[in-house]
Structure formats: structure tokens, C-alpha cells
Amino acid sequence: MKQALRIASLSGLAITAGCANTQPNTFTFTADLPPDFAYQAVAVYVPAKGQTCTVPGGRNTEVGYNLEWRKSYQPNSEIDLYRTVSGCPLVIYRVKLEINSAYGNDWGDISGDSAVVAIRDELEPRYKGAFNELDESVFYGQCQWLFRTAGSKRRIVKILDCKKTNPQGELGRGRPFSAYTLDQLSGKTVRMKIKLADEERPAIGDTWVKVPNGWKRCMGENFEDQDAYCFGNYKDFSGFQMPDGRQCTIYPDCTE
Structure with a gap:
């Protein structure tokens, strides 16, 4: 009877161990982005805790997703938690993100602009x-799009500026960011939600003047004059060229 109980107990342990080993080695990263936006992701790996091995030259310790986002874009990325490279067991350390648009x-x-997901063995609860x-x-x-002019034609050039917010949309300091412990992620989904600001603004101060229906350069x-600061002159303005080639006098509606 004791022998039978022992065998049953060992069988139970084997089943439990088998279940533990079937936990997914991946988590899903995805993003809800404004129209015509895309993200790039680079998963960065380091030697697992307790490992003293190294990867020669650090080769193949990063894995990219949506690196050619203008040609092919997939919003869901299945990211490995553990990898072995050159015989060295590695673990996910962070996911570097780039939020892009044309x-x-x-x-x-x-x-x-950038965003980051950090993964650590331990984190303070907050x-x-x-x-x-x-x-x-x-x-x-x-x-938010920041606009400026560049070159001899004063062509409009835009810069994307991204900040983290709380769920209510209130701006915080720094880029979009989140952090997790390694044991949180197996089989889970991490979603980045990005909104686009309602209005664009000049990238450089004292170069544009706000008027009722837009901005004048x-x-x-x-x-x-490439810098073309206003320096108190809010009467003399110039035309500029939109990215599509139109000659305009007011941004963003082109004509007054």
C-alpha cells in the first residue's frame, strides 16, 4: 500500500513538473496607434541570472520586429523570454521601441520617437x-507633430515628439514606458496605446506666429535666412513649401 502511494505521489510530481515546463516561452507585444503609424521593436537579451557566459561580440543578442515597417507591418509581435545563443542561456532584458510615421x-x-518596455528579475511593486x-x-x-522649415525652399519638415501619459491622457515626464518582472510575462500580452495630439506646434520657438486659422512663418x-527668428517682427512673413510641393502662406491649411 505504501509503495502504491509513493508511486502515485511521484506521478503527481511528474505531472506537476510537466505542466510547469509547458508554460509559454513568449509574450505578445502589440500596439494601438494612430492611423498611418507603426512601431519597430528590438528585443534585447542578456545572460540569465547566475550565468557567467558571454556571447562573442554580442552577436544575435537582439531580435528585431517590424524593422521594415513601411513595406510590411504586423501589430502583434511574439517575443521570446529565453534564448540560447552560442551556448549561452539568455533572458529578455528590455524591448526598445520606435514609434514611427510618415x-x-x-x-x-x-x-x-522612442518608448521602452523594461524586464527585470525583481521590481518594486510601484x-x-x-x-x-x-x-x-x-x-x-x-x-505630437512639431513642424519647422528647412532648406532654401523653406520646406516643411516634421518631428514626432512622444510622451508617456496616464490612462486619462494626462502627460507625464519622459517617453512611453512600462516595466515587468520576468515571471509576469509568460503567455501574457503587453499593449501600448498611443494617441495623437489634436494640434501640431512649431518645433522651434519664436519662428512662427499664431493667427486665427493657423501659423505664419x-x-x-x-x-x-535659415533660422529666421521673429525677433519682435510679427508683420513680415514668408511663404513656404509643403511636403507635397504646394507653395503656402499659412500652416496647416496652406492658403488664408
Whole structure:
């Protein structure tokens, strides 16, 4: 009888161990972004806790997702928690994110800003992202377009500026960010939600003047003046070129 109980007990342990070993080695990262936005992600790995091994040259310790986002974009990324490279057991350390969008059709008419998901063995409770009943954790941010002119044609160039927010949309300091412990993530989903600010604003102060229906570009000393600060002259303005080639006098509606 004792022998039978012992065998049953060992069988139970084996089943339990088998279940533990079947936990997913991945978590899903995804994002809700404004129209025509995309993210790039780079998962960064380091030697697992207690390991003294190294990867020669650090090669293959990063894995990229949506690196060619203008050609092919997939909002869901399945990211490994553990990997072995050159015989060295590695563990996920952080996910570097780039939030990107294009504002024109030329190859250079793109801009982006960063975000981060950090993963550690231990975190103070106040820093740990929380998961809901659907095994999903959400963190938030807002991006805003900043505009300026550049070059001899005073062509509009845009810069994307992204900040973290709380769930109510109130801006915080720094870029969108969240952090988790390693044991939180197996089989879970981390979602980044980004909103776009309702209005754009100048990238450089004292170069544009706000008028009732938009912004007018200060002339500066002359049209060739690349900096073209207003310096108190709020009467002399210049035209500029939109990314699509239109010649305009007011941003963003082009004509007054």
C-alpha cells in the first residue's frame, strides 16, 4: 500500500513538473496607434541570472520586429523570454521601441520617437505593470507633430515628439514606458496605446506666429535666412513649401 502511494505521489510530481515546463516561452507585444503609424521593436537579451557566459561580440543578442515597417507591418509581435545563443542561456532584458510615421511621400519624410518596455528579475511593486483578467497590461502615451522649415525652399519638415501619459491622457515626464518582472510575462500580452495630439506646434520657438486659422512663418532677415527668428517682427512673413510641393502662406491649411 505504501509503495502504491509513493508511486502515485511521484506521478503527481511528474505531472506537476510537466505542466510547469509547458508554460509559454513568449509574450505578445502589440500596439494601438494612430492611423498611418507603426512601431519597430528590438528585443534585447542578456545572460540569465547566475550565468557567467558571454556571447562573442554580442552577436544575435537582439531580435528585431517590424524593422521594415513601411513595406510590411504586423501589430502583434511574439517575443521570446529565453534564448540560447552560442551556448549561452539568455533572458529578455528590455524591448526598445520606435514609434514611427510618415508625413510625406519622399523617402526622408518620416519621423519617430522612442518608448521602452523594461524586464527585470525583481521590481518594486510601484514600478510593476499590472495585468487585467484577460492577461493584458496596457501603458499609454501621446505623440505630437512639431513642424519647422528647412532648406532654401523653406520646406516643411516634421518631428514626432512622444510622451508617456496616464490612462486619462494626462502627460507625464519622459517617453512611453512600462516595466515587468520576468515571471509576469509568460503567455501574457503587453499593449501600448498611443494617441495623437489634436494640434501640431512649431518645433522651434519664436519662428512662427499664431493667427486665427493657423501659423505664419516669420521672414527673418530675408528668405535665405535659415533660422529666421521673429525677433519682435510679427508683420513680415514668408511663404513656404509643403511636403507635397504646394507653395503656402499659412500652416496647416496652406492658403488664408
